[in-house]
Amino acid sequence: MRLGFNFWLGATLTALVIFAGVLAHWIAPFDPVLDADLMNSELPPDATFWFGTDGQGRDVYTRILYGAQISLTVGIVSQVINSIIGVTLGMTAGYWGGWWDDLVNGLTNVMLAIPSLIFALAVMAVIGPGLPSLLIALGLTNWSWTCRIARSSTLSLKSQGYVQAAQTLGYGDLRIMFTQILPNMMGPILVMATLGMGSAVLSEAALSFLGLGIQPPFPSWGSMLTDARQLIQLAPWAALFPGLAIFLSVLGFNLLGDGLRDSLDPHMRTRKP
Amino acid sequence: MTMPLLDIRDLRLSVPLGRFALHPLLKGVSFQIMPGEAYGLVGESGSGKSVTSLAVMGLLKKPLAVTGGQILFKGQNLLALPMREMRRLRGNRIAMIFQEPMTALNPLSTVGRQIAEMFVLHQGKSWGEAEKLAVESLGNVRVPNPDRRAKNYPHQMSGGLRQRVMIAMALACGPDLLIADEPTTALDVTVQAEVLRLIKELCAARGTAVLFISHDLGVIASICQRVGVMYSGCLVEENETRALFDSPRHEYTRGLLGALPRLGSRSEQGRQRLVDIDSIIADRSKLTESRFITPRELEGSQP
Amino acid sequence: MTAPLLQVDDLHVRFPVAGGGLLGKGRRTLHAVNGISFELAKGECLSIVGESGCGKSTTALSILGLQEPTEGMIRYRGKPLTGAGAPNRIDRAKAVQMVFQDPYASLNPRQSVRTSLAAPLRLHGISNGSEVEGRIEAMLKNVGLTPEQARRYPHEFSGGQRQRIGIARALILEPEIVVLDEPVSALDVSVRAQIINLLLDLQEKLGLSYLMISHDLSVVEHMSDRVLVMYFGEIVEEGRWQHIFQTPTHPYTRRLIAAIPDPDARQPLGGCQENSANAAVSAGGQVQDVFSPPTRSELVEIAPQHWMRFAAAAQ
Numbered sequence: 001m002r003l004g005f006n007f008w009l010g011a012t013l014t015a016l017v018i019f020a021g022v023l024a025h026w027i028a029p030f031d032p033v034l035d036a037d038l039m040n041s042e043l044p045p046d047a048t049f050w051f052g053t054d055g056q057g058r059d060v061y062t063r064i065l066y067g068a069q070i071s072l073t074v075g076i077v078s079q080v081i082n083s084i085i086g087v088t089l090g091m092t093a094g095y096w097g098g099w100w101d102d103l104v105n106g107l108t109n110v111m112l113a114i115p116s117l118i119f120a121l122a123v124m125a126v127i128g129p130g131l132p133s134l135l136i137a138l139g140l141t142n143w144s145w146t147c148r149i150a151r152s153s154t155l156s157l158k159s160q161g162y163v164q165a166a167q168t169l170g171y172g173d174l175r176i177m178f179t180q181i182l183p184n185m186m187g188p189i190l191v192m193a194t195l196g197m198g199s200a201v202l203s204e205a206a207l208s209f210l211g212l213g214i215q216p217p218f219p220s221w222g223s224m225l226t227d228a229r230q231l232i233q234l235a236p237w238a239a240l241f242p243g244l245a246i247f248l249s250v251l252g253f254n255l256l257g258d259g260l261r262d263s264l265d266p267h268m269r270t271r272k273p
Numbered sequence: 274m275t276m277p278l279l280d281i282r283d284l285r286l287s288v289p290l291g292r293f294a295l296h297p298l299l300k301g302v303s304f305q306i307m308p309g310e311a312y313g314l315v316g317e318s319g320s321g322k323s324v325t326s327l328a329v330m331g332l333l334k335k336p337l338a339v340t341g342g343q344i345l346f347k348g349q350n351l352l353a354l355p356m357r358e359m360r361r362l363r364g365n366r367i368a369m370i371f372q373e374p375m376t377a378l379n380p381l382s383t384v385g386r387q388i389a390e391m392f393v394l395h396q397g398k399s400w401g402e403a404e405k406l407a408v409e410s411l412g413n414v415r416v417p418n419p420d421r422r423a424k425n426y427p428h429q430m431s432g433g434l435r436q437r438v439m440i441a442m443a444l445a446c447g448p449d450l451l452i453a454d455e456p457t458t459a460l461d462v463t464v465q466a467e468v469l470r471l472i473k474e475l476c477a478a479r480g481t482a483v484l485f486i487s488h489d490l491g492v493i494a495s496i497c498q499r500v501g502v503m504y505s506g507c508l509v510e511e512n513e514t515r516a517l518f519d520s521p522r523h524e525y526t527r528g529l530l531g532a533l534p535r536l537g538s539r540s541e542q543g544r545q546r547l548v549d550i551d552s553i554i555a556d557r558s559k560l561t562e563s564r565f566i567t568p569r570e571l572e573g574s575q576p
Numbered sequence: 577m578t579a580p581l582l583q584v585d586d587l588h589v590r591f592p593v594a595g596g597g598l599l600g601k602g603r604r605t606l607h608a609v610n611g612i613s614f615e616l617a618k619g620e621c622l623s624i625v626g627e628s629g630c631g632k633s634t635t636a637l638s639i640l641g642l643q644e645p646t647e648g649m650i651r652y653r654g655k656p657l658t659g660a661g662a663p664n665r666i667d668r669a670k671a672v673q674m675v676f677q678d679p680y681a682s683l684n685p686r687q688s689v690r691t692s693l694a695a696p697l698r699l700h701g702i703s704n705g706s707e708v709e710g711r712i713e714a715m716l717k718n719v720g721l722t723p724e725q726a727r728r729y730p731h732e733f734s735g736g737q738r739q740r741i742g743i744a745r746a747l748i749l750e751p752e753i754v755v756l757d758e759p760v761s762a763l764d765v766s767v768r769a770q771i772i773n774l775l776l777d778l779q780e781k782l783g784l785s786y787l788m789i790s791h792d793l794s795v796v797e798h799m800s801d802r803v804l805v806m807y808f809g810e811i812v813e814e815g816r817w818q819h820i821f822q823t824p825t826h827p828y829t830r831r832l833i834a835a836i837p838d839p840d841a842r843q844p845l846g847g848c849q850e851n852s853a854n855a856a857v858s859a860g861g862q863v864q865d866v867f868s869p870p871t872r873s874e875l876v877e878i879a880p881q882h883w884m885r886f887a888a889a890a891q
Contacts, residue, residue: 160681160682161676161677161678161681161682161683161742162681162682162683162684162692164642164674164676164682165674165676165682165742165745165746167640167641167642167665168640168641168642168668168669168672168673168674169669169673169695169696169699169745169749170664170665170666170667170668170669170670170696170699170700170749171665171695171696171699172665175699179684179687179695180684183684183686183687184684184685184686317764317765317766318735318764461627461628461791462627462791462793462832462835462836463627463831463832463835464627465835465837466834466835466836466837469837488764488765489765489837490765490839491794491836491837491838491839492837493839494837494838494839495837495838518839528766529765529766530839531769532765532766532768532769532770533765533768533769533794533839534769534772534794534795534797534798535794535838535839536793536794536797536821536833536836536838537797537821537838539797539798539817539821540797540818540821540822544798546773547768547769547770547772547773547798548769549769549770549773550766550769550770551766551770
C-alpha cells in the first residue's frame with residue numbers, strides 16, 4: 001500500500017500533538033497554572049520562554065503542551081461518541097428500513113439543519129460549562145454525517161452476496177450487522193472520525209473562547225486565545241502560538257483523514273500489478 | 274494483394290510494476306484486418322484482448338504504455354499520430370461500441386441529439402439537418418418509432434435499445450472499422466441475437482470492417498470470418514472461423530473448445546464430462562511459446 | 577406416498593411500484609411471479625430458464641426465505657417453508673442453501689475462508705474445535721481446495737477458486753437443496769467447465785438436489801434433469817431436458833434456443849426474424865406486461881411430463 005506525502009505529513013502532525021499531550025507532564029519546563037509570575041508577564045520568546053509568556057507571566061510553550069491534552073481528549077472522545085451514535089443509528093436504519101429508517105432520516109436532517117456550534121451552545125447552557133459537558137455537547141452534535149455514511153454503506157453492502165449468504169446460513173440480523181456489514185464499512189467511518197477530530201478541536205477552541213469550555217486557569221488552546229485577545233498588540237505571541245497549534249493540529253487530522261480515505265479505498269487496495 | 278485496413282505489427286504493451294520493472298500485457302501481437310472483414314479476438318479475462326482494442330482507439334490510460342510495435346490503419350501508424358489527428362479519426366473512421374451502453378451514453382442528453390452530434394462534429398452538418406439524419410439512423414438500426422425514440426433519454430430505454438443507439442452513433446459517419454468490445458455480454462440471449470444480426474447486416478451492407486472482442490466463442494463464431502485466440506498477452510492461434518472451430522491446433526484453443534458445453538451434444542452423445550483445461554495443459558507458462566497462424570495469412574503478411 | 581422434497585404451490589410475488597404520477601397516483605403493482613407451481617425431487621437438478629425480469633430469481637429468493645411470497649405455499653418435506661408455521665432462519669438454513677453468481681461479491685473480504693466456514697457451524701451448535709476443523713477440512717477437499725488454503729482471505733484467490741469457496745460455504749451445513757444462481761456465468765470459459773464438473777460430482781456424491789437459475793441454455797442442457805421455462809412470471813413450458821431441447825414446443829422456448837450463438841452452428845444465428853418471433857410468442861401465449869394481471873391460461877400436458885401453456889380461450 002502506497003501512502004502519499006499528505007498522509008505522512010498528517011500523521012507526523014497528529015503524532016506531534018499526541019506526543020505533546022502525553023508527555024506534557026515531563027517535557028514542559030514549567031507548571032501551566034502555578035508558575036504564574038506577573039514579573040515575567042508579556043515577555044517575548046527567548047531561550048527560557050520559547051514561545052514567550054502571557055499576561056499573567058505563564059509560559060506559553062508549557063500551556064500549549066498541556067492544552068494538547070484537552071484537544072486530544074476532546075477530539076477522540078467526542079468522535080468515539082459520534083461514531084457510536086452515528087453507526088448504530090445509520091446501520092440499523094439502512095438494514096431494517098421502514099419507519100425506523102424514516103425516523104432516523106428525519107432526525108439526521110434536523111441535526112444537519114441546526115448549526116452544530118449553536119446546538120453545542122444550547123447543550124452547554126443546560127448542563128453547564130466544563131470538560132465533561134464539552135465532551136457530551138460535541139459528542140451529541142456531529143453524528144449526522146457518520147450516520148448518513150453508515151446508512152448508505154449499509155444499503156449497498158446489504159445487497160452484496162455475502163450478506164445474503166449469511167441470511168441463508170441462518171445468521172440473525174444483529175450478527176449480520178456486526179460480522180458482515182460493520183467490518184466492511186470501517187474504512188469510511190474511520191475517515192469520518194479522523195476528519196471530525198479536526199472540527200471537534202476547532203469547536204472546543206470556539207466554545208472555550210466563548211468561555212463555555214475549559215475553565216481558567218487550566219489551559220486549552222481556545223481559552224488561551226481568549227486570554228490573549230486583550231493583549232494582542234502588546235504580546236502577539238500569546239495568541240499566535242495557540243492559534244498556530246490549533247491550525248497545525250486541525251491540518252494534521254484532516255490530512256490524516258484524507259490519506260486514510262485514499263489508502264482504505266478498496267479500489268486502491270485490491271489493485272495488484 | 275489488397276492492403277490491409279488495420280495492420281497490427283508486433284504490438285507490445287506494458288504496465289509499470291514498482292519503480293523499475295515493467296509487466297508486459299501484450300507480448301508482441303500481430304494481426305491484420307482486411308477492408309470489410311469481421312475479425313474476432315477471443316480470450317479470457319486478462320488475455321489482453323481489450324487493451325488491444327483500446328490501443329487501436331488511442332484510448333490507453335496511464336500507466337499503460339506502448340513499448341513497441343506499430344498499428345497501421347490504412348498504412349498510417351496510429352501510434353505516431355498526434356492527438357488532434359487521432360481525435361479526427363476516432364468516431365469518424367474508427368468507431369467503437371462498448372459492453373455497457375449506459376456508461377457510454379450521456380444521461381443528460383436525448384439519444385437523437387447524441388447521434389446528431391456525430392454528424393455535426395465529423396461532417397460539419399447543421400443541427401437541423403443532423404437531427405433528421407439521426408432519426409434516419411435510428412430507423413436503420415431498427416428502433417421502432419424512430420422520431421419518437423429520438424426524443425428519449427438513455428435511461429428511458431432498455432439495454433437492447435441503448436445498444437442499438439450506440440451502434441447508430443458508431444456507424445453514423447460510415448466508419449471503415451468498427452471495434453465492438455463485448456457489446457452483447459450484458460444482454461439477454463434473444464436481444465443478443467438481434468443485436469448481433471444487426472451488427473452483421475449493417476457492416477456487411479456498408480463494407481465496414483469489424484474487430485469483435487468477446488470471451489464467448491459462440492458469439493464470435495456467429496459474426497466473424499476469422500478469429501484470433503489470445504492467451505496471456507499473445508495471439509496463440511489464428512484461422513478462418515470454421516477451420517478454427519473444426520480443427521483447433523493449439524492446445525489452449527482445444528482446451529477452450531472442450532471446456533464449453535455444446536448445445537445438442539448431450540442429445541447426441543449423452544452427458545460427456547467437460548474438458549478440464551488444466552488437465553490437458555501441463556504447463557501454462559509454456560503455452561505462449563507455440564503459435565499457429567494459417568499459412569495463407571503468413572503469405573499475406575509478407576511485404 | 578411421501579411428500580416431495582420441495583413443493584412450490586401457486587406462488588405469487590407482487591411488488592408495489594411507485595408510478596410516474598404525482599402524489600403516488602400512478603402506484604402500480606409489478607407481477608414478478610404469477611402463480612407458478614412445481615416440485616423438486618431428491619437428487620434432481622431442476623433448472624429455471626428465462627430472460628431477465630421473468631421472475632426466476634424472485635422464485636429462488638422466495639424459496640430461500642429472502643423474499644416473502646404474496647400468495648402461495650412452499651413446502652419442504654411436506655412442512656411449510658413460508659408464511660405461518662415457517663421455520664426460523666436457523667432451521668431453514670439446514671434445508672436450503674445458495675451458490676451465488678458473482679464470486680467476487682459473495683465472499684466477505686474481511687473474513688478468512690476458515691471464518692466464513694466455521695461461523696455457520698458454530699451458529700448451528702457445532703462448537704467442538706476438532707469437529708469444526710474436521711468438517712472444514714473435509715469440505716475444502718470436496719470442492720478441490722487444500723486445507724492449508726483456509727487461512728487465506730478471498731482476495732488471494734482466483735474467480736474459480738472463490739466460487740469453490742462459495743460452494744463449500746453453501747454445503748457446510750449439509751443442506752438437501754442447493755439453489756444455484758447463474759453459478760458459472762461470471763467465470764472465465766476454461767474455469768466454467770471445472771465448476772460444472774465439480775457441481776455434478778458433488779450432486780452425485782452427496783445426493784444433492786439442485787434448483788438452478790440460468791439464462792445459459794447450453795449449461796442448462798448439460799446439467800439439468802428437468803427444465804422450467806419462465807416468461808413474464810409464468811411457466812410457459814415444463815419438461816424433462818430432452819423435451820425442452822429436442823422437442824421444444826412453446827414459441828418462446830424455441831426462440832430462446834434459436835438465439836443461442838453456437839460455435840458448431842453452420843448457419844450462424846439461426847432462428848426466426850425478430851418481428852415474427854414476437855408474433856410467434858404472442859400466438860402461443862400472449863404478449864405480456866408485468867404491470868397487468870395475467871390473463872387466463874393454463875398448462876396442458878402435451879406429452880408425458882411435458883407441459884405447455886395455452887391461452888384458456890384456445891381450449
